[in-house]
Amino acid sequence: MNKILTALLMSAVFSVTSFAAHAKTTQQEKMSTCSKEAASKTLKGDERKTFMKSCLSAKPEAAAPEAAAAAAPAVPAPQNAMTACNKAATGKKGDERKKFMSSCLKAKGPENMK
The missing domain is CATH 1.10.287 (Helix Hairpins)
Incomplete structure (x- = not known):
């Protein structure tokens, strides 16, 4: 009986942990998107660091710096x-x-x- 209860408890803990691990926050999604974009541009070293910094600090709707520049002017x-x-x-x-x-x-x- 104890083994069954332990097994059920462990499976519940693993399923909750697994669900929490798969639920990405907005910042994690942004990091993933920026990282993929930097990889597609084959950026390395300081260029990649600079790109990632600007990409991650961009507003959500302006995640792509080129799209932001084309969509709206930088100054009002x-x-x-x-x-x-x-x-x-x-x-x-x-x-x-x-x-x-x-x-x-x-x-x-x-x-x-x-």
């Missing part, structure tokens, strides 16, 4: 407009620059100006 739209307008305003000074920057930022970039 207002910042992009400011940067683009600053580049376009090169050479302008004083009131001319202020007027240009004002109209450029209102248009959300030099490419949208009339």
Whole structure:
């Protein structure tokens, strides 16, 4: 009787342990995905370490760095407009620059100006 009870108890413990071992957390899934991607790119040493760090720190929907770069700009739209307008305003000074920057930022970039 004790042997049967021990066997049942051991099988219950092993099944719970086995289930817990197979249930991956989100971070473990991310690690697995990033590792497979690094292997497919045949990255080694410091390149692999750098790639894994950026891949693991990425947001879940942006696990693939290339997809994230293509899907959305790295900086918010207002910042992009400011940067683009600053580049376009090169050479302008004083009131001319202020007027240009004002109209450029209102248009959300030099490419949208009339």
